[in-house]
Amino acid sequence: MAAPAPPLAQQPCENCSIRAHAVCARCQDTQLAQLESLKYCRSFDAGQVIVWAGERMEFVGTVLSGMADLTQQLVDGRRQMVGLLLPGDFVGRPGRAVARYTITATTATTLCCFKRDQFEDLLQETPDLAGRLLAMTLDELDAARDWMMLLGRKSARERIASLLVILARREAALIGQKPEGRIGIELPLTREAIADRLGLTLETVSRQFGALKTDRLIVLEGARRVVVPSFAALVAECGDDAEEALA
Amino acid sequence: MAAPAPPLAQQPCENCSIRAHAVCARCQDTQLAQLESLKYCRSFDAGQVIVWAGERMEFVGTVLSGMADLTQQLVDGRRQMVGLLLPGDFVGRPGRAVARYTITATTATTLCCFKRDQFEDLLQETPDLAGRLLAMTLDELDAARDWMMLLGRKSARERIASLLVILARREAALIGQKPEGRIGIELPLTREAIADRLGLTLETVSRQFGALKTDRLIVLEGARRVVVPSFAALVAECGDDAEEALA
């Protein structure tokens, strides 16, 4: 299950591919040097649990590569994914020692980590860091509220379409673009994981993928890759008024 | 519809009943004096819209009294309430000029406001303010994620029970207590508003209130007040594992 993580070379921040989107985005060179001296990398295999809900969590970090998810469970085992972590996303919470959600690596994942107490000190001294973290948290809050709309009011078909749109937008945003026309979307999630994200069952997810395929809105290339002939047509299936910028 | 708001006396911060829970909770006296010189109050009648989604919003503020809600809508009019604002809650978003959600006063509501640009300047200069806002935003994010669990996975009955528990906890927290034993809960929301919060229809809400009443878990005193004979029994209906601290 948990294969030993290979030691990861300490990459300098200036070469970091996700720096523009990460918590350190606004930091000056001198601050960056300070971060650099404290940071360390951790790697996780696909499927490996990064933190269990209720467990102490002594670090915070940023996703460098891969994908991870935050999940919550009810007494009888019903699960809901409450967050999907992509490169640039922040992991953990300053000021809280105990994790509220279980974090699992969906694909092989690398994290750029700091010890939590050290990071908290940095936050105090570095307004650029604190300000950026606030902005990111506010964005995540907006995104979470958009998900509430999806989970509370959207049909199964609209939920699937919305997820694809969100993933396409996030994927494009990392390289500073906007999705348009014919696009491909990687889907490293199982049907069950998708169901847990969308508040559905895996069977319903599968059926709706089938329906979208029948309606020529998507083409499936295996179970984990989707080609969208017309991104605009897919957006029209989401039920949203204007386009949203969910995460 | 929008009756003229009566001019509100400028109350000094030291007497403010919700200061311990508000964004200014950590501020020192000198900072507080600065806030005091910039703040102004606004009042809204029950039902009045505070801001429309898409409208420019040139202020931020804190709820002093009353209740307001954040709502989002789909093209065909389906609505989802994505936030419930109670005394102490922060309204608006530094760094964003355009409101993403429509804010409506559920009951008569008073706000302690700052001009947005002035508040942004204060945030830069006042780490106590910025840190507190970050902590509050992180709490709201956790709460939003708990709502995602509710909306994605809980049954109608569990949703109603959860809402009552949440309101009871918030009400108790304002006076520094924990709900226990026999308690009363004020419900200033219509069945439709409750439905929009819980991702249900007003008929389902009504039926589930009836079912909880039949099962002796609640007693209805009119439509807008609920008495809970045993708070613990109600919590057991929520489906949660441990108790949550949702907002």
Next chain:
DNA sequence: CGTCGGATTGAATGCTGTCAATTCCGGTGG
């Protein structure tokens, strides 16, 4: 080639939504 996990498909059930009628309740005006 067989196995195993994931994905798809099918049939039946059920929870919640929809549409519609009725009751309740608070406020108003005679």
Next chain:
DNA sequence: CCACCGGAATTGACAGCATTCAATCCGACG
């Protein structure tokens, strides 16, 4: 004081979408 009004809430009957349970299919891998 009471009759009336209108919005909110309740209740009923029925439909539908998503779930549940179960069988089959697919593809990667040993």
